[in-house]
Amino acid sequence: MNPTTPTCGANASAFAQHPGYRRMFAPDQLTLGIFMPLRFYDGNMQALAGQARLVGDIDRLGFAAAWVRDVPLFDPAFGDAGQVFDPFTYLAYLAAQTQRIALVTGSAIFALRHPIDLAKAAATLDTLSGGRLVLGIASGDRPVEFPAYGLDHDTRGERFAQSVDYFRQLLAEHPGPIQSPLGQLGSARLLPRPVSGRIPLVVTGSSRQSLQWLGEHADGWLTYPDATHNVLGPRRLAEKIRAWRAAIPGGGFRPHMTNEWIDLDDDPNFPRTPLQGGYVLRTGRNGLIDLLGEWREAGVNHAALGVQMARRPAQDILQELAEEVLPLFPALAGPAPHSQDW
Secondary structure, X not given: OOOOOOOOOOOHHHHOOOHHHHHHXXXXXXXXXXXXXXXXXXXXXXXXXXXXXXXXXXXHHOOOEEEEXXXXXXXXXXXXXXXXXXXXXXXXXXXXXXXXXXXXXXEEEOOOOOHHHHHHHHHHHHHHOOOOEEEEEEOOOOOOHHHHOOOOHHHHHHHHHHHHHHHHHHOOOOOOOEEEOOEEEOOOOOOOOOOOOOOOEEEEOOOOOOHHHHHHHOOEEEOOOOOOOOOHHHHHHHHHHHHHHHOOOOOOOOOEEEEEEEEEOOOOOOOOEEEHHHOEEEEOHHHHHHHHHHHHHHOXXXXXXXXXXXXXXXXXXXXXXHHHHHHHOOOOOOOXXXXXXX
16 A cells, blocks of 8 residues: 555654644654553542642643543453543543643554544544644453454454554545445545644554554554563664564654553662563662663653552652653653644
């Protein structure tokens, strides 16, 4: 497929006027975002109380992005309720309480929902936020959800690719008739239109696609970081990023993202120590700064940090990050968001 068509991934020039993308991404730079929720739901919704106020603080402190998860159904066997709130509804709520921060899904499950519904929600949020939406997308990793939607879990990779194609055709500048296994569309059009022309689609992991597909179709790539307690993990991550970028037709910059759940120790020199089988990293801020530098050297352009499992209060961690770490990895100066006076 021709990579310049609306159904394929775009290089950075396509997002030159996109406020969310430009706040997060530039070649050889690494910015910081915060993953929601700040505390995991434990059976009591009060675990999420005050979170929106802290997201307002994250915006004012100068972080590049706020990330929310998409978990339609809570599976007790999986043990993680995720964000709890619907990601599009919650990001719209946060958009009304923030000014500059990019609003990111990590990640919207494209294999579960119809692309018309995804495009409608995404374009609405993009408009309401003034162009701050960056759409992380995935094929889904919770088997219990698929039969609940009447879908086959084993075919999620195929449906994911079809949804990406349909989504991009719906939001193309000059959309034409759509013929897809997911539906046919004639002269009808979807409104509103993305305020900057396109909505970036950041693919999570492989989403059951080949590396060639990821190179051709992903506007950015979000992957797990590998080990984070020493330099070997970032070196392996660098090899993965190089292989993906080599698969991008015509070259050109596309951003890579990764994430880590951190337990930031109050001792700035506490060594990088893996917890829970490597799922959580306990570290002091100096170890975190070293890790972020290693990621940047590996080709990572944005790091999303989660503090859900930290022992210290989220507000204290955010303040330390803002004062001691963020100045080394600042958000980027890009175009101001469009009018948000809706």
